[in-house]
Amino acid sequence: MFTQQKMMMAKSKNILIGCTGSVAAIKLPNIISELKSKDPSVNIRVVLTSKALQFVSKEDIAAEVFLDEHEWTMWKKRGDPVLHIDLVKWADIFVIAPLDANTLGKISSGICDNLLTCVARAWDLEKPLVFCPAMNTKMFLHPITRKQIEELKDYGYIEIRPISKTLMCGDTGMGAMAEYTTVVDITFAHLNSVKFERQ
Numbered sequence: 001m002f003t004q005q006k007m008m009m010a011k012s013k014n015i016l017i018g019c020t021g022s023v024a025a026i027k028l029p030n031i032i033s034e035l036k037s038k039d040p041s042v043n044i045r046v047v048l049t050s051k052a053l054q055f056v057s058k059e060d061i062a063a064e065v066f067l068d069e070h071e072w073t074m075w076k077k078r079g080d081p082v083l084h085i086d087l088v089k090w091a092d093i094f095v096i097a098p099l100d101a102n103t104l105g106k107i108s109s110g111i112c113d114n115l116l117t118c119v120a121r122a123w124d125l126e127k128p129l130v131f132c133p134a135m136n137t138k139m140f141l142h143p144i145t146r147k148q149i150e151e152l153k154d155y156g157y158i159e160i161r162p163i164s165k166t167l168m169c170g171d172t173g174m175g176a177m178a179e180y181t182t183v184v185d186i187t188f189a190h191l192n193s194v195k196f197e198r199q
Contacts, residue, residue, distance in 0.1 A: 012041045013191055016091035017063075018116045021051025024098035024134040024177035028056050031097060032063050034184040045087065047116045049103065068115045084118035093191045094123060097160075098134030098177045101145065108148035128190040129157040134177035141174065160186055 015035060019025050032044055044063040048056070058065040071083045088094075096103070096116070103117065112121035123129055131152060139145060140162060153159055160183055165176045177183075 012043050013039075014043045014045070014090050014092045015187065015191065016045050016047065016087055016094045016119070018047045018049075018094065018096040018099075018119065019052045019056065020049045020096065020098060020100040020103040020116065021054060022098040022100040022134040022177065023055055024132075025052045025055035027177065027180045028097070029060055029062065030180040031095075031183055032061065034180060035187065036062070038184060038188060045090070047087065047119060049114055049116050051100070051102075066115060071115050071118070084115055084122055087119050088122045088124060091127070093127060093187060094119065094129045095132075095183065095187050096120070096130070097132040097180075097183050099131045101133075101135040101139045104131075104133060104145070104148050104152075108151040125156055129155075130160060130183075130187055130190060131157055132160045132177050132183055133162050133175075135162075135175050137172075137175045139175065158186070158190060 017028070017031065019028050028046070032046075035042055035044060046061055046063050046065045048058065048065060048067055050068060053067075058067070066083065066087070074081050074083045099107075105111075106113070106117050107120045110121060112118040120129070133140065133145070133149065135145070149159055160178045162174055163176050163178055164174045165172065
């Protein structure tokens with residue numbers, strides 16, 4: 001019979017992925033597939049912003065998907081579950097891939113006007129949060145972007161730096177989301193380095 005400690009160790013790990021409105025959202029199915037390939041036991045849930053739906057369909061995502069509307073379909077009265085809080089409690093790690101310029105600005109400013117930013121605002125700083133900036137080169141190189149990224153890193157959040165390549169707009173330069181394999185490798189590196197005591 002398992003001891004309580006062994007049972008805790010045997011529990012599958014929970015990965016929450018946030019996906020925002022960047023063309024790099026098309027890589028989301030690859031990220032999920034690679035995560036499952038490396039560890040079939042992981043549990044994955046996904047939060048999509050409304051703009052992410054411009055690039056990826058929830059039907060193409062092999063995981064449970066949550067949208068802004070689900071925040072209010074679950075909560076009707078005092079005492080009902082609050083989705084963004086439940087997701088924070090459930091997750092062992094929060095990976096925002098891609099993180100577009102708009103959502104970066106919101107999170108760094110404490111704005112929480114959709115499900116994803118509410119999760120970020122309520123995030124438990126004892127657990128890792130990994131973010132993958134993805135935007136046009138001119139947006140990435142703007143001084144405010146570096147300031148906002150540094151603010152997130154000051155909280156202990158982990159940046160996966162973008163890469164330089166030819167972007168969807170035709171420009172070539174820094175700002176493309178890191179390769180999905182890199183995102184997965186760094187996710188597991190941080191997921192495996194912390195102790196999990198779920199609420």
